[in-house]
Amino acid sequence: xxxxxxxxxxxxxxxxxxxxxxxxxxxxxxxxxxxxxxxxxxxxxxxxxxxxxxxxxxxxxxxxxxxxxxxxxxxxxxxxxxxxxxxxxxxxxxxxxxxxxxxxxxxxxxxxxxxxxxxxxxxxxxxxxxxxxxx
Numbered sequence: 001x002x003x004x005x006x007x008x009x010x011x012x013x014x015x016x017x018x019x020x021x022x023x024x025x026x027x028x029x030x031x032x033x034x035x036x037x038x039x040x041x042x043x044x045x046x047x048x049x050x051x052x053x054x055x056x057x058x059x060x061x062x063x064x065x066x067x068x069x070x071x072x073x074x075x076x077x078x079x080x081x082x083x084x085x086x087x088x089x090x091x092x093x094x095x096x097x098x099x100x101x102x103x104x105x106x107x108x109x110x111x112x113x114x115x116x117x118x119x120x121x122x123x124x125x126x127x128x129x130x131x132x133x134x135x
Contacts, residue, residue: 038106
């Protein structure tokens, strides 16, 4: 007897591995748009800014919703350009807390992410991040 193979989208497979509330919060924050390039997509990937291999956790401030081109398929993707991605906050080193690292979101001033799924503009001292260049 053959086993029945059920096909799932990438999003369904990935979110099945995460706590559903975390995945919904991150995807809800993105509102159906890639947080890096701003393109609307119904199949966003959840990218760990601090990679799991570096000790990153499945937490809202460590996850961003990006299209597959921005994630790892395009020539300018996050995984093919780790130095540039790190400079813009899309990747975080092993010793950094993702919620403390500024991230360049499409169409916004640079922000930090909190665990509730919010964008925080400016630092704890009220300094604006908008003087930084975009990707």
